[in-house]
Amino acid sequence: MNPRIAQTSAPVLPALAERWSPRAFDDAHAFPENALRGMFEAARWAPSASNTQPWRFILARRGSESFAKIEATLMGFNQMWAGSAAALIVNIAELSDAEGKALPWAEYDLGQAVAHLSVQAQSEGFHLHQMGGFDRAAISESFELEARFQPISITAVGAIGSADNLPEALRERELAPRTRFELDEIVIVRD
Template structure:
C-alpha cells in the first residue's frame, strides 16, 4: 500500500536544534488540524505497533498494551467518547484513535517495575514510526481512564495512560481556523544548558 501524502509545509515545524537530528525526530510534532477524510487500514497501522513491540523494557517485561480503532468503527467511537471536551473538538478527525495501556502488576499480582516507563518508550517508537509512514500522531493526557477501563473491561493489572490520535495533516488553508492558528505556533523547547548538568546539578554540561 502506498503511504499517505504529507502536505507541503510540514518542514516548517522541523525542530530548531543545536545539533543535527535524525529527520524522524526533527520532523515529529503534534498537530491538531487533521484531515477528516483521510483513511487508514489496520494493515497500514501494523508497522506502528510493530515498532512499539520492539521497544526496550525493564527485564524485557514488555508492559505496553494498546487499544486501537479506525474511524468509522464502534471501537473508534467508544474511545472518542472518553476524550476530554477539548480533545473531542479535534481528535475525531483522526484516522485512528489509540489508547496506550501500561501493565503495572505481574502475573502473580506483584507491582511491575517501570511499567509506565516501558509504555512511554514503546509509544515513542510508535510515534516515530508514524512519522516514517508519512503520518502524524498526537498524544493526549485528556481522556477518562476510568471510563476506558470500564468500557473495554480492563483488568486491575493494567492502567490506561495515554490517548493517541493518528492521521494525516489537513491540506494547507483548510480546517477550522482555531486549529490552524494553534498548529502555526512555533515549537519551543528549553535550551540544553537548562536540561543537562555536568559537574554539579545546575552546572550546564553544554
C-alpha cells in the same frame, strides 16, 4: 524553511526533527489494511525492564464502535479535533503481572514503546498527537480492562488536514512556531 521542522542545535534523525503534534487531521483519510503494522512492530521492540514488555494498545479506526467509545472519553479541547484522526490508540501500561507482582517501570516502558511507535509512524509519513485529557475509568470500563492494566494516554494518528478546519483558538496553536527549552536548561552536567 518549514516552521514545523525542529531547528535543532545538533543533528537528529529526520523523523525526529519533522515530528510534531498536529490537531488538524484529514477526516477523509483512512489507513489501508496493515498500514499501521510497522508502528506497532517498532513499539514491540522497545526496551523494557527485565523484558516484561508491559504495554498494550487498543487500536480503533474512525467509524468503528471502539473509536466512538474512545472519543466519548476525551476531555476539553481534545473533543474538538481528535474525531478527525483516522485512528485512535489507547496506550495501556500493565502495572502488575498476572501473579500480582508490581511492575514499577511499566509506565516508563510504555513511554518508550509509544516513542518508538511515534518515530516509526513519522518515518512512514503519518502524524500523531498524544493526549492525556481523557476519562481513564471510562476507558477501563468500556473495554473491560483488568485492574492491573491502566490506560495512560491516547494517541490520535492520521494524515495532516487543514488548520482552517479547526476552531480559532486551536488554529492559532496549530500554526504557532514550535519551541523547546535550550539544551543547557535540561541537561545537568556534573564533572
